[in-house]
Amino acid sequence: xxxxxxxxxxxxxxxxxxxxxxxxxxxxxxxxxxxxxxxxxxxxxxxxxxxxxxxxxxxxxxxxxxxxxxxxxxxxxxxxxxxxxxxxxxxxxxxxxxxxxxxxxxxxxx
Amino acid sequence: xxxxxxxxxxxxxxxxxxxxxxxxxxxxxxxxxxxxxxxxxxxxxxxxxxxxxxxxxxxxxxxxxxxxxxxxxxxxxxxxxxxxxxxxxxxxxxxxxxxxxxxxxxxxxxxxxxxx
Numbered sequence: 001x002x003x004x005x006x007x008x009x010x011x012x013x014x015x016x017x018x019x020x021x022x023x024x025x026x027x028x029x030x031x032x033x034x035x036x037x038x039x040x041x042x043x044x045x046x047x048x049x050x051x052x053x054x055x056x057x058x059x060x061x062x063x064x065x066x067x068x069x070x071x072x073x074x075x076x077x078x079x080x081x082x083x084x085x086x087x088x089x090x091x092x093x094x095x096x097x098x099x100x101x102x103x104x105x106x107x108x109x110x
Numbered sequence: 111x112x113x114x115x116x117x118x119x120x121x122x123x124x125x126x127x128x129x130x131x132x133x134x135x136x137x138x139x140x141x142x143x144x145x146x147x148x149x150x151x152x153x154x155x156x157x158x159x160x161x162x163x164x165x166x167x168x169x170x171x172x173x174x175x176x177x178x179x180x181x182x183x184x185x186x187x188x189x190x191x192x193x194x195x196x197x198x199x200x201x202x203x204x205x206x207x208x209x210x211x212x213x214x215x216x217x218x219x220x221x222x223x224x225x226x
Contacts, residue, residue: 033212042114042201042217043153050212087152096141096205096213097166100152 002029004088004101011107012078020073020104022088029090032064032071033098038084047073048091075106083108112136114218116202122224123192131187131221133202141207142185143215144177147199159185160207192225199223 004024012018022032033048047057049064049071061074075082085105089098115134123129135142141160145153155169159179167177174192179185189196199220205213 031212042219043203044217045214048212048214089152091212096160096207097155097158098143098153098215099155100145103150103152 002090002099004090004099006086006088006101006104008102009105009107011109013109014078014080016078017074017076018078018106020075020086020088020106022071022073022101024069024071024088024090024101028092029066029099030092031066031090032062033089033091034060034062034073035087035089035100036084037087037103043087046086078108080108080110082106114202114204114216116200116218116221118221119219120222120224122226124226125192125194127192127225129189129192129223131189131200131202131223133185133187133204133218135183135185135202135204136216137183139204139206139216140182141205141213142179143203143205144185144187145201145203147201147220153201156187189223192223194225197223197225 031050034046035043037043047062054063059076064071085103087103088101117132143158144156147153157167157177162182174190177187199222201220203215203217205215
């Protein structure tokens with residue numbers, strides 16, 4: 001089956017750096033993407049990795065190692081507004097069908 | 111431009127009733143997706159349309175669930191004989207589709223369905 005596991009909760013302070021891990025057990029995933037979701041809000045796209053390595057988008061970076069079935073999202077210079085849930089999602093070719101992970105709730109404190 | 115819209119935002123119904131949930135995708139997006147999200151969990155894929163046809167409906171839990179997209183734009187998710195276990199937020203997303211390396215999915219605000 002397809003499953004993506006994430007830590008349930010991560011806490012950090014403003015200005016810090018935090019890493020949210022995602023390990024997956026599946027076949028057929030073309031790559032990994034990351035979504036942010038504030039309470040009561042819609043998921044919004046952050047980043048994706050179709051190839052191994054690091055992708056950087058402003059304060060957010062994402063990493064993928066397909067041989068290890070592992071990826072992570074790195075958030076730098078944390079701000080209070082980054083408090084939200086973060087989901088990794090495995091995608092088939094073209095990321096047409098996403099399988100979402102269990103989600104990580106990030107709490108940023110002053 | 112306008113994002114993905116979903117109506118109604120909230121729907122309360124009684125067990126056994128029929129409900130319809132509507133999704134208006136971003137103009138020009140050929141791909142449309144339905145997900146279901148229970149509290150504290152990630153979205154769960156239900157069905158994906160490319161144009162008017164359902165390209166993948168493997169996530170529909172049973173034959174009480176059905177979705178249509180007759181003109182390749184607006185989609186309706188239909189649930190017959192609702193059960194309390196159907197209570198969740200139903201999310202719709204759309205993307206450009208086609209042969210791109212990556213198709214970012216843009217999500218709507220969701221419809222919160224409560225079955226009493």
